[in-house]
Amino acid sequence: MTTLTWQSVQAEALRRIHSREWPPGAQIPNEAELAMELGCARATVNRALRELAEAGLLERRRKAGTRVSLHPVRKATLEIPIIRKDIESRGFAYGYRLLEQREGHAPADIQIAFGPPMRQAMIHVRALHLADSAPFCLEDRWINPAAVPGITTVDFAGQSANEWLVQNAAFSGGDFGFGAVNADEIAARDLGCTPGAALVTVERTTWAGSLPITSVRLSYAPGYRMLTTI
């Protein structure tokens, strides 16, 4: 007998879901029964179904068993690469230009994102990422110097704050937001687009435990799209 892989068990479960053999809302056999029916160990069934549950196709609860989701919440995983990698993977040459680096006090919306008011001056960095010499992405970043010792002496003219922080500041997690804005005069000038153009914006605040490290807002040149599969 050929031993089943968890992938084949998962494929069989997907087939039954798609064929309506297990219709939406229905309860499916429990792990022990499936293992016996398919001829594999329960752990294999568990591995297969666990992933489907994580993907939102199944809902599992102890004692209540496993059901096919009525309203599957599709989950798309976005990869958040370093901007340089993003540009290079699109087949362009990467370029970088520091626009501004100074200390100052963050505007209210950044302070709110950081939670407790930061009394210390923060570091403000504005930079432009280029793809084949064309503006690709405008970076507007605030860094909490208290979270990153030694940062006040770093010059971000040669290396982007993005990459420096990845290598020098261990972070444990972050918030991530995504939206659209009309380019203001300054962004339009830096990105070489018309004022009012619709820009994709990505905002990210990263933390080391409960200590905010940095908050960055990326504005992408018009036409930028993020792609993934579900």
Add this chain to the structure above:
Amino acid sequence: MTTLTWQSVQAEALRRIHSREWPPGAQIPNEAELAMELGCARATVNRALRELAEAGLLERRRKAGTRVSLHPVRKATLEIPIIRKDIESRGFAYGYRLLEQREGHAPADIQIAFGPPMRQAMIHVRALHLADSAPFCLEDRWINPAAVPGITTVDFAGQSANEWLVQNAAFSGGDFGFGAVNADEIAARDLGCTPGAALVTVERTTWAGSLPITSVRLSYAPGYRMLTTI
């Protein structure tokens, strides 16, 4: 002795990564060694490290062992709820209005998204999703009737195509993209915003195997943001 959970093994691994005990780029002990050191089974170590590898923090290769990623590609998971659920979870009352439903031939960009040219007429649906009676999201959808038998007789005035399809068309996967556009005259009128306003757009094409089912473009009213954590 208390048995370790895979979560605690994972937490210990994360601690070593964040503390630079396992610095970026370094090779870490193999599974058998870690299992012995921590006092658990190798399968437990495997489960813990596999998830970290999936998250992009570790890179694992047979024979070569496991290394801490130099440039961790953070992966953010976006949940793609049914629009009604999205609106309700934001605390608004959901409303829906069908704007247009007819048969016709899709524009070139949709046909390209669908791959092989669709010779049969497709169904075009335009609808508006409302949050507390205010326009929230404009839906522009093309449906392949060959993939969804019986759809030509469905009236989407009462139920959104979104929900009808979820319940009646099994799909196996899809492409997902999002970007930003300036509202054109029509979108501005339907969404009640000014022409030129920056709108978040989500485009999704879903498939049943290799058969395209539907391609939808959602344009969200100004101010919409998608949020997640990494």
Add this chain to the structure above:
DNA sequence: CAGTGGTCTAGACCACGGT
């Protein structure tokens, strides 16, 4: 209380891919 999923274990075999 009892059924179900969640997890751990010890051992085994195998696939991949550096060397």
Add this chain to the structure above:
DNA sequence: CCGTGGTCTAGACCACTGT
């Protein structure tokens, strides 16, 4: 070749939760 991760198995105990 052979070390390493990937996976399967059979059995066990436990945590949660519906009844």
